[in-house]
Amino acid sequence: MKRVLFACVIVVAIALSSFTAVINGQRGAAPAAPAAATPPAEPAPRLADGHPDLSGVWWGGADVGSNLRGARGGGGARGGARGAAPPPPNFTALYQPAAAEGAKKLADKDDPTLRCIPTAFGTLNVSLYDVGAVGQIVATPKFVVMMQETFHGYRIIPTDGRPPRDNVPPSYRGDSVGKWEGDVFVVDTRNFSDDTWMWAEGRVSPHSDALRIVERYHRVDKNTLEIEATVHDPKMLTGPWTVPKQTLVLAPFDQIMPLICSGTETKGLMDAAAKQSAPAQQ
């Protein structure tokens, strides 16, 4: 009997203990420290004409290969995809059949960036970066200048809503015009040459000379720049590609570097490797 009574006491004690734990869990065993209040973001600075000042060095929070990568969020989903994961809708997924067939004839070794030729768009789906992961904007009321670090490129974008020029030859990065729609800077870029790819890193992504990229830049606060883009290429795509919105943050430095590009060694190795793996000539 004593044993039964002892067992009952134990069971009740365990049940009571569990119940108490549940209660404590619901209420919190100890008062939780109040969450630190996030200070409100500072507003975006403005130019003398009242428009947001887009100036700054922008990135996704870290550089290519950085030990800090992943430490912060920010723009930078790579264009294209490898591996088993289904790729998100992107430029090459919208290829017309002929464009897809043409792309099949190309490989890593044909990547124009191996010869230091920039992309038409950007590997991280951020035109401001081009091949790299950082870019700088210098804004004035008349022009917004966007500069890339990796291949040292630039775009000089008038802000007065003028039409695209018809007297400049096609170029790797196209010719841009801009206009303000409220606080959003809309950039329309056309007149691309047809000898670049949309992305680097061996991601086969040719486009045509009908490529047109419309971007919308919105500095939502001092440290945040959102970019939305729509890509048109009626010669290559079945319809426009809506690029996922990219969110960039202000880098903790105010000047990009003047880096050079010299891709001869890489290109030579890629060509030699391709010959090694090519089937023997009959």
Next chain:
Amino acid sequence: MKSKVYAALIGGLVLLGAAMPVWGHHSFAAAYDMTKAITVEGTIVQVRLTNPHSWFFLDVKNAATGQLDRWAFEAGTPSGMISNGFKKDEIKAGTVVTIRGFHAKDPSQNAGMLNQLTTADGKTYGMFGPQEGTSGR
């Protein structure tokens, strides 16, 4: 026995995956034989911090001929290396280093992909320079 083989295979793949660069301006697998690990010791001739990737050139004594062979190893982007704290004069010409990496697919080339560089005093670098530490910019 089979399980040991599988374990070795999986272990090898894990090691290979760990050694592969996360980012690159081209597919390293297209230029380098990731099954052909190499280790060379030599004297740095030049470190070239250029795009699309940086290069380490070094002279390596050929054990068979006694001559010095010039080797080239491809590393990460200069911006990524500098962001990790790599200084432009950090490894000067004349520095004796040991480089572990993967040989170019073309066996006639004295070239490889840099996976790890170790100086004589034991300091190690990865493809993107210092493997730990704070931002250098």
